Amino acid sequence: MGIFMGMTYHTPGLVYIQDMTAAQLKVLAHLLDKAASEFSNHGCNDLHLDRLGLTTEELASFKENYIRYVDDGEESGEAGNCVQDWLVMRYLAHIAKQEVSNPLKSEKT
Numbered sequence: 001m002g003i004f005m006g007m008t009y010h011t012p013g014l015v016y017i018q019d020m021t022a023a024q025l026k027v028l029a030h031l032l033d034k035a036a037s038e039f040s041n042h043g044c045n046d047l048h049l050d051r052l053g054l055t056t057e058e059l060a061s062f063k064e065n066y067i068r069y070v071d072d073g074e075e076s077g078e079a080g081n082c083v084q085d086w087l088v089m090r091y092l093a094h095i096a097k098q099e100v101s102n103p104l105k106s107e108k109t
Contacts (some may be wrong), residue, residue: 025096032093039086047085066091 020028039045051057059081066083069091 016053018076022100024102029093029096033091039089045084045086046082047088048082050081069094
């Protein structure tokens with residue numbers, strides 16, 4: 001386990017979002033929203049989830065939660081491995097914003 005910029009790495013390359021401070025999560029959400037706006041204006045918005053190095057279980061879990069988010073108010077969900085990059089950014093920003101509203105985050109800034 002190591003620490004980099006206030007984020008605890010429990011597994012090489014894996015950051016647990018609950019270890020991020022509220023300030024870090026707010027910045028992350030802002031940057032993801034900003035990037036999503038920029039990426040949505042690009043000609044090709046493909047993100048191939050099956051090329052990200054996720055395990056079969058991680059891929060299935062990510063897709064299930066992503067599709068649930070997309071079906072709750074954004075564009076219609078895609079069941080395939082190729083999704084819109086900007087919409088994934090919006091989804092991840094949504095998760096960061098939810099985590100900021102976690103009552104335990106008020107103790108960490």
